[in-house]
Amino acid sequence: MAAAITRRVLPGFGLSLGFTLAYLSLIVLVPLAAVFVKTATLSFSEFWAIVSTPRVVATYRLSFGASLLAAAINVVFGVLLAWSLVRYSFPGKKLIDALVDLPFALPTAVAGISLTALYAKNGWLGQYLEPLGIKVAFTPLGVLVALVFIGLPFVVRTVQPVLEDLDVEFEEAAASLGATRWQTVYRVVIPTLLPAILTGFALAFARAVGEYGSVIFIAGNLPMVSEITPLIIITKLEQYDYVGATAVAAVMLVASFILLLLINALQAWTRRSARRIT
Amino acid sequence: MSIKNTLSWLGFLLSFTFLLAVAALAQTAILNVSYDVARELYKDVNPAFVAYAKDKLGENVVVNQSHGGSSRQALSVIGGLEADVITMNQSPDIDILVERGGLVDKDWRKKYPHDATPYTTTTVFLVRKGNPKQIKDWSDLVRPGLQVIVPNPKTSGNGRYTYLAAWGYALINEGNEDAARTFVTRLFANVPVLDGGGRGATTTFTQRDVGDALITFENEAISIQKELGADKFDVVYPSLSIDGSAPVAVVDKNVDKKGTRKIAEAYLQFLFSTDGQRIIARHNFRPRDPSVLAEYAERFPAIKTFSVDEKLGGWAEANKKHFADGAIYDQIVVKK
Incomplete structure (x- = not known):
């Protein structure tokens, strides 16, 4: 042990790791452990009965499905936005750059209320969409819109710095070596950005799964149709059913953790293959 | 600095x-x-x-x-x-x-x-001015194609009162629980949005223009009418409703x-006290003191009500039977 420490170049390994672990336990692990401890008061069959009722299962589908889709949409448009912000200069660029962060700062309830006002059938956008048969407010589509809104900054802000570091010379070199524009994008730009894109995807997804404030206003909250899992948890809490609420929360936690772990593994794999290319 | x-x-x-x-x-x-x-x-x-x-x-x-x-x-x-x-x-x-x-x-x-x-209120309907859909009683709310705004009974006391009022109306008029169950099923089939609380439902009905009727507490209905204009909404008193004592x-x-x-x-x-009861009446809750109630009589039309205690076996029983997980409310909304 002592030998291992003396071999390190930087001092303070033991102290900083100890602090990291203590801090992480206090802030993250202890509250999460409480969820599992509370859930553990249930027998497995009771637990299963709570988390597998059709109404709860319908919320998993919506919560995870809409979150994955919203994160995917944000990847496409977030990368595009980051690209425009980094590679081109145009009037009002600083302003747009600042606008990107707004979903971070806005209280989620405000976002939910304004989106609902916008997309309701008498709203600015809703009045044109409704005659076309597109209903956004109070439908699952509304949930998606809210999740896209709150997730956007995560992708832009993770991709932007990496793109800034990616020298234009790489693209020029690729072009001078005879690569077509498309080849430059998918052989040079995308592989370099992929780890950052995946991080952005994971962050946007994680935020979307846990989102409550904004979704609740626009969802309509109809059982089997537009209820999200966090609403089920809140509902159970308001009925003083702590154990039922933590059971559903435990399912969400485990599912989210597995998904995030998968995304991280994918990211590590792409980083390795990106290094192989460059 | x-x-x-x-x-x-x-x-x-x-x-x-x-x-x-x-x-x-x-x-x-x-x-x-x-x-x-x-x-x-x-x-x-x-x-x-x-x-x-x-x-x-x-x-x-x-x-x-x-x-x-x-x-x-x-x-x-x-x-x-x-x-x-x-x-x-x-x-x-x-x-x-x-x-x-x-x-x-x-x-x-x-x-x-x-x-x-210290006061009671009851559950009434708020409809668009002139009552274009001719909604006069609970039985009108279950007509197919009508949209009714109700806060979520799972998260809101207001929603719970609405559900139980509809249940009690059908139970008392038809005399059996099967009819009451069919009635609330049809009612909630007409609900397009379930807001978390009473105020949310009010916003959906008045600001988002969703629904033909809002079912809510009398005090809320009267204050909506006052604040947003009597030219936009009418309050409808059903033939029978629930007694919401606070x-x-x-x-x-x-x-x-x-x-x-x-x-x-x-x-x-x-x-x-008389002073307290007057403040309560000014906020459109029905005061307990008969003399104060008389002073504000024009605000509070007579309405027949039943209470959870006398008709539905008390709150504990009603909650267990209707709103617990897997109970009647869950069954009727999931089947839809």
């Missing part, structure tokens, strides 16, 4: 806070933890009570108020929010304080008149610890 400047500001702030704290010590502060839409009511009650306490009891009192969804408020009190009194819109939210931690004495209903409920209680454990029992009890007593 220089460091010296900052420090002097800090010193100023600290001494200011200290002064405030000293000022606060000279008076008794009580905290009223209450439900969402009672905010405006208690904003008027509190100054009246402060004046009353100074005059009649010779005490300097400050009344703080906290509002939110009523079950969530009860949870906060269980969690340690030091409420002196709680004023709710359904008795289970006070009973839970008896069950968990014994915060409230189990005989709280006997401590004030009318089972410790219970109040002193949080015994907290007042004994803080030594505020005398003031807390006087506060609740004040709600039953």
